[in-house]
Every structure is written in C-alpha cells, then in structure tokens.
Amino acid sequence: MNKNIFLSYYSTLNVHDIMTEEAKVINAKELEKVQKSIENILKKSKSLPLYREMLISDIETDLDERDKELFNYIRKNPEIIKQDVIDAFHGIPGYSRKPVLKRINRLRELGMIIVRPDKANSQTHHLSANYENELARLTVDLDSFKHRYFNLIVKVDVIASS
Numbered sequence: 001m002n003k004n005i006f007l008s009y010y011s012t013l014n015v016h017d018i019m020t021e022e023a024k025v026i027n028a029k030e031l032e033k034v035q036k037s038i039e040n041i042l043k044k045s046k047s048l049p050l051y052r053e054m055l056i057s058d059i060e061t062d063l064d065e066r067d068k069e070l071f072n073y074i075r076k077n078p079e080i081i082k083q084d085v086i087d088a089f090h091g092i093p094g095y096s097r098k099p100v101l102k103r104i105n106r107l108r109e110l111g112m113i114i115v116r117p118d119k120a121n122s123q124t125h126h127l128s129a130n131y132e133n134e135l136a137r138l139t140v141d142l143d144s145f146k147h148r149y150f151n152l153i154v155k156v157d158v159i160a161s162s
Helices: 003-009 028-044 048-058 065-076 082-088 097-109 134-161
Strands: 010-016 023-027 113-117 125-129
Touching: 065 082, 065 097, 065 125, 065 134, 082 097, 082 125, 097 113
Parallel strands: none
Antiparallel strands: 010 023, 113 125
C-alpha cells in the first residue's frame, strides 16, 4: 500500500490502550461519521435544566397550604415515620388518613421528600426533606424569608409606636 494513501485514509491517535499499551489506528472516515452522529444527537438534545422544567411541568407544582404544612412538618422532623405524620395531623379538618397519604405521595413525586423503607420492617417508611430538589429548597428559602420579613415588620411597628 502506498504510504500517502495510508496516511490520508487512516488517522493515528496518541492514545494508548491501558491493557496492551498499544497505539491505536483509526479509520478517519469512520471517525468523521461518529463525530457527525454525536453532533446530530447534541443538536436534538435538551439541556438538563430544561429537562427538569419539563418533568416538573408535567406534574402540577402549585403547592397549597396543606402541602406546605406537611412538607414543613416532615422537614422539621427528619426521618419521621409516615404513620407518625398521619397521627400528628389526626383530628385536623382536611387531614384524614387518605388525603395525608395522597399529599405525601405527591410530595414524593415532586421530589420534595425522600421515602425510605425501614431496614428492620419494610412496612414502615421514613420521610425526610430532599434538599437537593430545587422546589424543596425554594419552599424553605421562601418560608425563611417570610418569617424574617414579618419579624422585621413587628420590630418596625414597635419602634414606630414608641
């Protein structure tokens, strides 16, 4: 084979196979096809934040006060057992067993809480806030802001009335 034809048809990479310590020779045309294929896939792909938005938009994300109250109770009581959450809200109108379980499942679907089965008893489930979830973090941040804002208003009223 002519040396010029060989060089134009094949491309040598300076990468070595870890197992054999050999230099690899790659067909340049095949490499170009792979590169074009990857470029086409990247053109069709969506960025990760956009993908997350699509997932969240598929599920209704408007949390009502009961959802927030359940989330905050779980957040303040990490690794609480699901039944203990149900018991804590027992007797409060709108918080019977089935609605509470539905709301817990909704918070889990939104990724706001993590549900883990107990190691000793798979019937028991531990709940905790998922602080890696953007919606959960935002809810915590907004609640913190709301609390501090209202404390500031009270302090301003006290100063203004003196």
